[in-house]
Amino acid sequence: MKKKLLRQMLNEWRTNVWLALEFLVVSVVLWYICDYFYASMRTYFAPLGFEYDHCYELTMYDIPESSPEYRPEYAGDSAQAEARYEILRRLKQMPEIEAAAYSNNARPFNGSNSGFTMGYDSVSGNGLRRFVTPDFPIIYRYRGVNGESPEELARQLEEGKVLLSDNFFSASSRDPRPSVNELKATGKKFQLTEYTVDGEHPEASVGSAMVPARYDQFNTWSSFMMMDPCRDGFHSRKAIMYHNELTVRVRPEQDHDIAAKLMAAAPDYLHVGNNLLTNVSSLDDIRRNFQRSTTTQLRNYSAGMGFMMINIFLGLLGTFWFRTQQRVNEIAIRRVNGATRSGIFGRLIGEGVLLLALVTPLAVAADCMLTHYDICAYYGAHHSTALRIAVCAGTSFVLMALMVIAGIWFPARRAMRIEPAQALSIDN
Structure with a gap:
């Protein structure tokens, strides 16, 4: 036939x-x-490498000196930074809030980016730079490639360690360079050559390799570093003044009209220093608008x-x-x-x-x-x-x-x- x-x-x-x-x-x-x-x-x-359900971003307004609501006792970076830390503390005390963190160009679905380049032995890599306060991995459920929990990653940030996505040195699937986990970089120290503190490059210890987290749902870019710069030996507690994002994770059973509850607490409980809460947006809405x-x-x-x-x-x-x-x-x-x-x-x-x-x-x-x-x-x-x-x-x-x-x-x-x-x- x-x-x-x-x-x-x-x-x-x-x-x-x-x-x-x-x-x-x-x-x-x-x-x-x-x-x-x-x-x-x-x-x-x-x-995605992270979770954004039950997550919200809080928009804080800096009251200017010309406003009658301005509190002069909170003038100066140190006082303003302590006011921001107080807002974090109060948020964490609310029964509805599981975790709260400040960050700088770090939350998901964010069009503002900061890059970071780092060399380890003879290998170099680059990715997004995510400056955060320690609760950040808990909010977005970041995890380590060896099973480290978000809470464990948060503890490493508190210890001043730098967390790298496992693909930081091999961001492309066609790149033969080894992963952070394969390099056994955890616990090794290196200099942050992109920064200078008192005329010297600060040292940092590498923490656990993290599961790569994508930029958004339409992009495969997923390499990043994460650290808390608000510490001695790097910047100081005042560095929190440059963190432009405040996000929280709400307990699932409490995620009912949370925006209204937070806004109701804005005039008094969350009004610390010259910081005033003006808006609450869910990450799901932010994702939809961003994409x-x-x-x-x-x-x-x-x-x-x-x-x-x-x-x-x-x-x-x-x-x-x-x-x-x-x-x-x-x-x-x-x-x-x-x-x-x-x-x-x-x-x-x-x-x-x-x-x-x-x-x-x-x-x-x-x-x-x-x-x-x-x-x-x-x-x-x-x-x-x-x-x-x-x-x-x-x-x-x-x-x-x-x-x-x-x-x-x-x-x-x-x-x-x-x-x-x-x-x-x-x-x-």
């Missing part, structure tokens, strides 16, 4: 060459669409690619529908010579699917080239290349095969309802 199909296809090589060329172009385009959806969805649903433009872009791309897929489907459907209709006489002759309906269906469909299978290796070669040059990379997402090509190529083949079968099945079924004598008399 296969030899007969190949012989027939060779005899009709002029028609099949153009059809094969159409298959090749359509297969590559369809693979591109599948690759985009595969990469984007795999990126979106990959583990809104990317979500809109993805939705527009999806709509455009969906429209393209419909056109591809109609194009292939029309090609094989017309091709099968032109073979009504051939179908009639086969029926007269004793061919069964299933046999005719199998031959016609087999011819189309076999031609698609012959073209697919060439299409996969083109797909590999596109992948190699990252032409289809989604937001810099470098997923497993072999799996990515296999899944998308397999999906493209199945979709095209279904289009071919649909384009042959319906007109062939209609043609076989026509009596052979009547079909032979039709002028094609």
Whole structure:
């Protein structure tokens, strides 16, 4: 059967060459669409490395000196810093609050970034710099790669240790450099060469390697360092003045109208020094707003690619529908010579699917080239290349095969309802 199909296809090589060329172009385009959806969805649903449920950001307003509410006794960095620490203490005493922390360009879904570069032995790496107070890992449920709990990581921050994501020295999946855990860097000391305190570079000890935490749900960037700079030997307690974020984790059973409760406590209990609470935002709302433009872009791309897929489907459907209709006489002759309906269906469909299978290796070669040059990379997402090509190529083949079968099945079924004598008399 296969030899007969190949012989027939060779005899009709002029028609099949153009059809094969159409298959090749359509297969590559369809693979591109599948690759985009595969990469984007795999990126979106990959583990974030942190949790943001029951988390809230508190916006604090610095009362200016011109305001009648200004308290001059809290003037100066030291007094203002102590007022901020007092706010943290009061927040932690509230029965609804599990943890509270100040941070500088560190909370998730934040467009403000600070970078950090560090060398360890002969290896160097870089990532986001996250200056935080110790409760920060507890709020967002950061964990160590060896099972360290958020509370244990918080204790290490209190001890003045620097926490690095495990991929800090190998931020790319294509980077062969060892991870922090493989380097056994925990407990080793190094100099923070980017900073100077009293004319010298401060020393810091490396804490546990942390599970990488992604920038957001559409990005694979996940390398970072985390430390508490508000300590002797680095900055001082006054460094908390430069922390521009105040976030809390609310106990799940207490997460009911928490924004209203906090705002009710703002005028007195949480009004310390010249700091006044003015707004409470959930991290879920912050996430939605931060990713809104990317979500809109993805939705527009999806709509455009969906429209393209419909056109591809109609194009292939029309090609094989017309091709099968032109073979009504051939179908009639086969029926007269004793061919069964299933046999005719199998031959016609087999011819189309076999031609698609012959073209697919060439299409996969083109797909590999596109992948190699990252032409289809989604937001810099470098997923497993072999799996990515296999899944998308397999999906493209199945979709095209279904289009071919649909384009042959319906007109062939209609043609076989026509009596052979009547079909032979039709002028094609």
